[in-house]
Amino acid sequence: MVVEQAIIVRDAKKRYGSGTPVLNGFNLNVPKGCIYGLLGPSGCGKTTLLSSLVGVRKMDSGELWVLGGKPGTVESGITRVGYMPQEISLVDEFSVIGALYFFGRINGMEDYTIEDRYLFLKDLLQLPPRDRLVRNMSGGQQRRVSFAAALVHQPELLILDEPTVGLDPVLRDNIWDHLVKITRDEGVTVIITTHYIEEAKQCNKIGLMRCGQLLAESSPSELLEQCQTDSLEEAFLSLSQMQAQNQGQAVGQTPTGVSGISNVITLDAIYRNYPTKVEVRRSSTKKKCHALLMKNALQFLRHPGGVLFSVLLPILQVTLFFNSYGLDPKDLAISVVNEEAGNCNHGRNRGNVTYNQNEFTCNFVDLSCRFTGGFNDSLLKKLYYDDYSKAVDEITTEHSVGVMHFSRNFSYALQAKLDDFLSISDADLIAGQIDVSLHTPDRQIGLFVQKELFEMFQREYKKVLKECGITPKFADVPIHFEDPVYGKKDQKYITFITAPFILSLVFILATSISSSIIITDRHSGVWDRSLVQGVTTAEILITHLISQVIVIVIQVAAALCISFLQFDVECKGSLATVIWLGILDGVCGMSYGKYILSTRFLISVMCTSTALVNYASVGSFYPLVLLCGLIWPVEGMPKFLRWFSLSLPLTLPGISLRGVLEKGSSVNEPEVYQGFLVLAAWIVGFISLCLFQLRSKST
């Protein structure tokens, strides 16, 4: 008679990297309806074997059959297997009931059945209060909840990696009693590892592992009899010593299949015993996605940084941006050397303009005081000096931006220029000008001061001309700038950088949120555990995408609301276009985050370092910002770099958003739809690369 086997392993070999093989021609049979205890020293490969049985790891060679199917396939997985990994494999934000709902739902259970199971498991495993969060539980409590998650859907096969570690003896007894009961009454099969060797006496069969092979495989009583001891620990010790003496040879009872595969069940028999049409309780994609979305929502809402990150961070960033960029500099100082009127009696002397109506002449006295008094001290504080070289010497110590010099004949020369500008000498022309030498290394401040002084001169000079009965237009330089069709005449720098700033903010926030949630799932083991229960990588990714898009919408809304309502950013075009551009930009940032993550997954066995991903995203994000025209127009770049810049995900979208905000351009115009097209292309590119990389990792 052929005994039905729940698990069959034939000649399995596994090696990590170039190290010594962890499993080296390993064979194993686990009959249905029994408890199989897998014992062995730490590091002998138990976890490697169990995780391969559920499809989380792959063997280098050999055959594995689980419930008649290959590990990780529909026949062996999905609701028929309950897996408790060695790690807790729950997210911190799960409550007890939340964890059971998650694993119950992805296994196709109805909510009322999950509630019934909870009541049973609560007593069996002495679970903590229903709403206690995993992060607030002790290590032992977390293990019990993890165990409950493996039992909740009453699987046919339980694969348990050290479920009793850290539990008190009474609870361990309860658990073993339960395992004995379900194997006896319900035909459930259990394969279990434990370091408490003595408790394995309750197993129907024990396999002793060492050096990647089975030392012996038999019932506990047979093993004890064989080694003539009443302690399993002693039996294991003596078998290990025997193996050390006969390196490479099996000892004790020959483990199944080690000496000859012909003795054991054939693959044909396996197929015969397991009809191809297995009755599998399948969870619908809708139900699994519902469970995954609920999990993501809990992770987000119960995470202390979740809400803070999604809403407050964009508001804070936008507020900081508008309070630190594009504002006019204040509290500057300029040194003044006025050889004509000194310190103008501390500003009380404003100079004199006397117009002689009969002779049509104008007489100026101390006109330099008009110009030194023409600008506000809060903008440019005046530091008066008698000596020019002293003023230059003290520029650094007095934090002055430069020196403004009026000659002794300033008023006279200006008057001469007005009287007869055709025959005025060069010396008078020079004496009638204000000499300014700027000594600031800061280009923006230099440009600002230049503009302020120029405007001040024109303003004051126009007043003087008016007092002399001359048209103020005489003060204008002979080039005139009309009001622009788009934007304003005196365009502020902030309007130039607002659009790319908003896009880069949404992009980087989406990049990091994308990384952090997925890393948490990978790191906690929930990702793998979900896959074991039949959730597909695509379902996990899609639900992550949906959750993150919701967060992105919140972030875009927060960033735009604060920009429009609090900082009066003007939108001349369609608000809907702005919102869609923002959301698409966020989705692009999120896809970029996923691409970085998948790259990490590909090059490392498992990405457990948030820091690594942060370095990658920050490191690659900086060039994106530098090249997107946020700080300086792309027109200033060398040609090849400009073309490269235009292909990046933030450059053309930034130009599009600027067009909508400032010109009111519509989505039909190339300037705007090009931005959408670039974003769409990058999203498709990043997601395809990400899926490709994840797929190559899984194969």
Ligand SMILES: Nc1ncnc2c1ncn2[C@@H]1O[C@H](COP(=O)(O)OP(=O)(O)OP(=O)(O)O)[C@@H](O)[C@H]1O
């Ligand atoms: N991802 C990995 N990369 C490299 N080596 C690994 C990896 N996972 C496990 N190993 C190595 O493989 C060997 C077997 O590990 P495994 O976790 O299967 O042992 P184990 O019997 O379950 O140990 P324990 O009882 O301590 O849990 C160990 O030497 C371990 O260091």
